[in-house]
Amino acid sequence: GAVVSQHPSRVICKSGTSVKIECRSLDFQATTMFWYRQFPKQSLMLMATSNEGSKATYEQGVEKDKFLINHASLTLSTLTVTSAHPEDSSFYICSAAGGPNNEQFFGPGTRLTVL
């Protein structure tokens, strides 16, 4: 299947700082990427849909000014958690749409811990 990478895999930061997470599709071009958040023992919750060359579409309840998304190219989308707080600690996973029916291929996830 298609390969999606995510960096960093784990990050620990102080409260109030900003953290950038990168999502890359390594062997295919993805016009659409998705950002999810997952709490322990729960399902994936879609945060936003990232479209190359245009603004991201955020799900209800997700603050667009806090979770900045930039889809600069067909292979890269970034999520920046601004002014992070302990409640932002979570597992963040990206996916890229590819394949014949735009199946989603997931990155390995980023574990964010805000102290």
Add this chain to the structure above:
Amino acid sequence: GQQLNQSPQSMFIQEGEDVSMNCTSSSIFNTWLWYKQDPGEGPVLLIALYKAGELTSNGRLTAQFGITRKDSFLNISASIPSDVGIYFCAGDGSNTGNQFYFGTGTSLTVIP
């Protein structure tokens, strides 16, 4: 966003047993996907289904796209310890573009 109803929520089975889980939706979907997620990792695509009634296998895994287009089933035959993980279904509706909605997950534990 919308979530799909997935059951059972968790399963504890003996190695060698067969497993069955399902996913239902109030909406019609055009595509059903099944993923497996290991702890601390991203979900991995297992099977993709594209039309109603379709039955697709991937090794010991078999999945079916329900005739009503509102449900899907995943079966695992002769389970082994490495089948342990959380299984998610995902569905794509006709008016959701590339967006897929995910099930609540089934946690599978295989007892050796």
